[in-house]
Every structure is written in C-alpha cells, then in structure tokens.
Amino acid sequence: MTTVTEISRLMPNYGVPAIEITRGQGAYLYGSDGKEYLDFTAGIAVCNLGHAHPAITEVISKQAATLLHISNLFAHPERTRLAIRLTQLSGLDQVFFCNSGTEANEAALKLARKYAASRGEADRVELVSLPHGFHGRTLGALSVTPKPAYHEGYRPLLPGCTTPETLEGVVDSISEKTAACILEVIQGEGGVRPLSAELLQAIQARCKETGALLIVDEVQTGVGRTGTFFGYEAVGIQPDIVTMAKGLGNGIPVGAVLARAEVAAAFGPGSHGSTFGGNPLAMAVANEVLNHVTAPGFLAHVREVGAYLEHQLAEHFDAVTGRGLMWGFTVPDAAQFVAAAAKNGLLLTTAGPNRVRMIPPLIIEKAHVDAALEILKQCE
Numbered sequence: 001m002t003t004v005t006e007i008s009r010l011m012p013n014y015g016v017p018a019i020e021i022t023r024g025q026g027a028y029l030y031g032s033d034g035k036e037y038l039d040f041t042a043g044i045a046v047c048n049l050g051h052a053h054p055a056i057t058e059v060i061s062k063q064a065a066t067l068l069h070i071s072n073l074f075a076h077p078e079r080t081r082l083a084i085r086l087t088q089l090s091g092l093d094q095v096f097f098c099n100s101g102t103e104a105n106e107a108a109l110k111l112a113r114k115y116a117a118s119r120g121e122a123d124r125v126e127l128v129s130l131p132h133g134f135h136g137r138t139l140g141a142l143s144v145t146p147k148p149a150y151h152e153g154y155r156p157l158l159p160g161c162t163t164p165e166t167l168e169g170v171v172d173s174i175s176e177k178t179a180a181c182i183l184e185v186i187q188g189e190g191g192v193r194p195l196s197a198e199l200l201q202a203i204q205a206r207c208k209e210t211g212a213l214l215i216v217d218e219v220q221t222g223v224g225r226t227g228t229f230f231g232y233e234a235v236g237i238q239p240d241i242v243t244m245a246k247g248l249g250n251g252i253p254v255g256a257v258l259a260r261a262e263v264a265a266a267f268g269p270g271s272h273g274s275t276f277g278g279n280p281l282a283m284a285v286a287n288e289v290l291n292h293v294t295a296p297g298f299l300a301h302v303r304e305v306g307a308y309l310e311h312q313l314a315e316h317f318d319a320v321t322g323r324g325l326m327w328g329f330t331v332p333d334a335a336q337f338v339a340a341a342a343k344n345g346l347l348l349t350t351a352g353p354n355r356v357r358m359i360p361p362l363i364i365e366k367a368h369v370d371a372a373l374e375i376l377k378q379c380e
C-alpha cells in the first residue's frame, strides 16, 4: 500500500483517497489489500464496458504495437471512421477530437463565439449556462459552471457568461447577444437532475428565435449512459453542437465536439487545435467502444437493468432521479453514506452534500443491482 507520505507528493486538490485500487475486472475493482469492491462509479461514468474488457485490451495492445501517435498533420483511418460514425449517430456533420470533457466544452464555447464572429455579429459573445450545471475546470468551462466554490481564487473569469438564478429564468436569459446556451440534459455533478423535455424544448425554441446556438454537453450522459446513445434523444431536441468524452474511450482519454456543417465551418485552418486529439490509440479504442454500445440489444439492456435499479432504489430512498444507468438519491450525509458503502464493498460517488450517485458500468446485470442493494440497506 502506498503510504500517506507518498500520496502527499500529489497536489492537494483531490484530498487523500482512503482506498488504493490496483486491478479491475468487469464490474469489480480490487484493492491493494485484495479487498473486492462492486464498482458503481465506473471511474466517474467512464468505464461503461467495465474493467479489463478483453476486446478493449486487444485493441489497445494491437494499436500500441502498430502506431500510437502521429498528430493532426496526417490522416488516420480510425479517426476518419470514428468521425463518420459519430456524425451518423448524432445527425451532425463534422467533428473535432480532443482529450477530455473540459477540452470538448472549451472548444465548443470557442466555436460558438467564432461562428458569431464569422457572421459579422461582433456583439454576440454571451454564453448562457444553467443553475447546477457542470462543464469542467479550464477557465472557459469553469466560467459556465456556476458553482461559487469552484470559482474561489480564480476570478476574473471569462466575461459575458451568465447563469440565471432559476431554471425558469433560462429562456429569458437568452437574447440576440447570446452566442450559445450550454446545458446537460441530466445534470450529473449537480445532483443527477433530469431537466424536463418542456424546458429543454423551450430553451431550444428560444435559441432558434434569437439565433443562439444550443450546446448539449453529453460528456456524462453520452455513449449509452442514459439508455439512448445520446441523452438528448429522449427529450425531443436537436442540438447545434454536442460535446462528448468519458465513456467514449472506456478509460483511454478522448473527447469530441460535433457540430452542424455551417457552424463547424467557423473553425477554419489554424483556429483551434490539439496535439494529442484524434490520436490513433484513442480513435481505435473509441471505435471498439461503439462496436459494443451500438450492437443490437445493448441499449435495451441499459434501459432494462436501469429500470430495475430505479425500482429497487425507490423502495428504500427518497428523491430517486435519473435515467438508464445514471441515478441519484437523497440521504442526510452523502459523504458519510458513500464511505459506509465502500467499507461494505460497494463504490459510489456523491453529487452534492445530500445526493448519492450511481453510475455503474453499463454491462452490469440485475444480480449486481441485487448485490448493491443488499449493501445499501446496511448503510441506511
């Protein structure tokens, strides 16, 4: 076991973890002391196919033995193939690849401003975000993440970013000066809060009316997490820009921004870039992830096991909300609850002081739900 002194060589932004993990298999993780944990965190909604998936391992090994990195100076067939598949899945036209959710959102915000500028709309610079939204930690993404604690010590943030006090205020916050409104259809870090289809459709209508772009952040909800490939498919909206990361690489860092052709055209040569974005390893792995998530029956499995999990949770807990295999519920002290569950062999995450979040690998079966519920009952 790594000692606390060794861990203290890491910057203290995360705090000191109580558990050291050295191995994973399917829906299970194993501590350096050999203890087995049922993993309902999936590396924060990343390892959707579970740990050490043989097909992913094989693709990584093959690609590592063939070609790891070439930069965007050269084309690569896996990049081209992934771009075609993601545009087909989203109904959007073009993609920019990067390495994380924050980077994807940062690129999307830049693209929205660039698009307005390319149309000669010099005043259209505002970015509207939603209360309880989370979009990442770079200065741009942070500026549309309205959690005061995350802003502490980093001000001044990006000018032109507004978040209304209430969800009801979002529609009125969007104007002819808005470059884009960015939102999650289910707010993950904000407590696993699904937004209503009515609100989302009203926001889309207001964006259309004012000429603002609608950016849907699918970093947490995408790649099957909510029982459809993209979360927005369930609520009857069609974004102008979609951002992705997390589950797309099953643990290999990758991010993507998808956009309508007219919008994407604003990113002319030299206007944005990433050394590692679109590298052959990440592209090959993401293509393999898509082979599984888009296979017949996969998303139906997510919906079926998800409905079972919801039903079980609702019998024991308050305010059970979510969709697919992304669920939250309310407890008096989420941190204490998560620590108690871990002691009993179940890994969970918090999503606010009173919210516990369950984001297991999408390959779990009902038996895993039963095992998790047995442990949860001991933590009540």
Ligand SMILES: Cc1ncc(COP(=O)(O)O)c(C=O)c1O
Binding pocket: 044, 100, 101, 102, 103, 105, 134, 135, 136, 137, 184, 188, 189, 217, 218, 219, 220, 221, 245, 246
């Ligand atoms: C909705 C959403 N957007 C963006 C991010 C940031 O992604 P990353 O941590 O990969 O930069 C997250 C991370 O939790 C997220 O949940």
